[in-house]
Amino acid sequence: NSVENGSFTWSSPSNIALVKYWGKKEHQIPENPSISFTLNNCKTITTVGFSKKENHDSYSFEVFLDDEKKDDFKPKIETFFKRVEVYLPFLKAYHFKIETSNTFPHSSGIASSASGMSALALCLMSIEKLIIESDEAMSAEESALSNEHFIQKASFLARLGSGSACRSLEGDLVVWGKHEAISGSSDLFGVKYPNEVHGHFKNYQDTILLVDKGEKQVSSTVGHNLMHGHPFAQQRFKQANTNLTNMVTILKDGDLDAFIALVESEALTLHAMMMTSMPYFILMKPNTLEIINKIWSYRKRTGSKVCFTLDAGANVHVLYPESEATSVLEFIQNELVAYCQNGQYICDVIGLGASKL
Numbered sequence: 001n002s003v004e005n006g007s008f009t010w011s012s013p014s015n016i017a018l019v020k021y022w023g024k025k026e027h028q029i030p031e032n033p034s035i036s037f038t039l040n041n042c043k044t045i046t047t048v049g050f051s052k053k054e055n056h057d058s059y060s061f062e063v064f065l066d067d068e069k070k071d072d073f074k075p076k077i078e079t080f081f082k083r084v085e086v087y088l089p090f091l092k093a094y095h096f097k098i099e100t101s102n103t104f105p106h107s108s109g110i111a112s113s114a115s116g117m118s119a120l121a122l123c124l125m126s127i128e129k130l131i132i133e134s135d136e137a138m139s140a141e142e143s144a145l146s147n148e149h150f151i152q153k154a155s156f157l158a159r160l161g162s163g164s165a166c167r168s169l170e171g172d173l174v175v176w177g178k179h180e181a182i183s184g185s186s187d188l189f190g191v192k193y194p195n196e197v198h199g200h201f202k203n204y205q206d207t208i209l210l211v212d213k214g215e216k217q218v219s220s221t222v223g224h225n226l227m228h229g230h231p232f233a234q235q236r237f238k239q240a241n242t243n244l245t246n247m248v249t250i251l252k253d254g255d256l257d258a259f260i261a262l263v264e265s266e267a268l269t270l271h272a273m274m275m276t277s278m279p280y281f282i283l284m285k286p287n288t289l290e291i292i293n294k295i296w297s298y299r300k301r302t303g304s305k306v307c308f309t310l311d312a313g314a315n316v317h318v319l320y321p322e323s324e325a326t327s328v329l330e331f332i333q334n335e336l337v338a339y340c341q342n343g344q345y346i347c348d349v350i351g352l353g354a355s356k357l
């Protein structure tokens with residue numbers, strides 16, 4: 001092809017699952033469908049510079065995080081390149097300079113793999129699009145790589161980097177995994193939630209309480225694998241399917257009490273799977289439980305519709321409708337910040353997905 005060099009920059013957000021993905025088959029195929037809110041403020045910004053090279057025998061790339069060379073990121077990206085090379089045949093033809101930064105503090109315990117892998121996948125898709133469009137030998141059909149196909153393939157590639165990353169491209173709700181109530185849903189990529197959503201969920205707030213910024217003792221890759229042969233695995237996968245069916249009704253009707261019950265149960269079930277795998281492990285910290293109890297007593301006292309969810313770590317995502325933004329933030333500042341490491345928390349809101357810069 002005739003493309004010598006260039007660069008693309010994408011910004012991609014993090015996401016928080018309401019119905020959780022935990023357990024996968026080969027090739028990053030999820031054992032159950034999941035649904036997430038796309039975030040707005042927590043994001044990764046990645047620039048991929050590329051220049052044609054002589055030798056096409058191996059990958060050639062360097063990685064920078066906040067302008068600092070990060071050789072420890074290379075194995076993960078090398079594994080990703082190997083997985084996606086069949087879908088992106090140009091990977092050995094160029095040298096890549098991957099420069100990335102996050103809007104949230106590093107080692108905050110906020111996973112950057114979803115936002116990072118989706119930003120990288122989008123940059124690679126932009127390169128592919130450029131190559132296809134600049135190559136006159138390509139058919140008109142191929143060069144008319146539609147926007148929908150572009151996002152879908154980027155999500156497909158992001159999934160191969162980190163499963164939940166395939167839910168980070170679009171907003172404001174994304175489903176990954178085949179489910180009968182969600183038309184177009186697939187195990188291979190995330191799709192924008194196609195059904196009706198009640199106004200209560202507009203601008204839903206997510207304040208992330210940073211409880212423990214340390215490195216997790218058990219990676220999510222190990223955690224997913226522990227679902228193989230897990231005594232409750234089949235029951236859990238069935239439950240997630242049912243929960244997603246119920247979530248469709250909740251999102252349509254705006255039943256916030258039902259939303260709270262489903263979302264909190266999903267969070268605790270995720271951690272229950274960790275506690276009941278062999279070997280077992282616990283990612284929550286004492287302050288995670290303190291916060292959960294405070295949220296429950298605040299809700300009881302005030303009738304608030306605030307609730308929590310967790311991902312694979314100790315941090316707590318506090319979810320609440322926009323109408324309660326002022327009161328819940330006051331509650332967080334008065335009662336919950338004391339349980340955060342260095343008093344740190346991040347205010348976020350549901351967002352619209354990735355953008356090209």
Ligand code: PMV
Nearest residue numbers: 017020021163164220311312
């Ligand atoms: O994308 P992974 O392999 O890091 O898995 C993340 C799984 C959870 O965050 C715990 C749940 C989810 O659905 O995002």
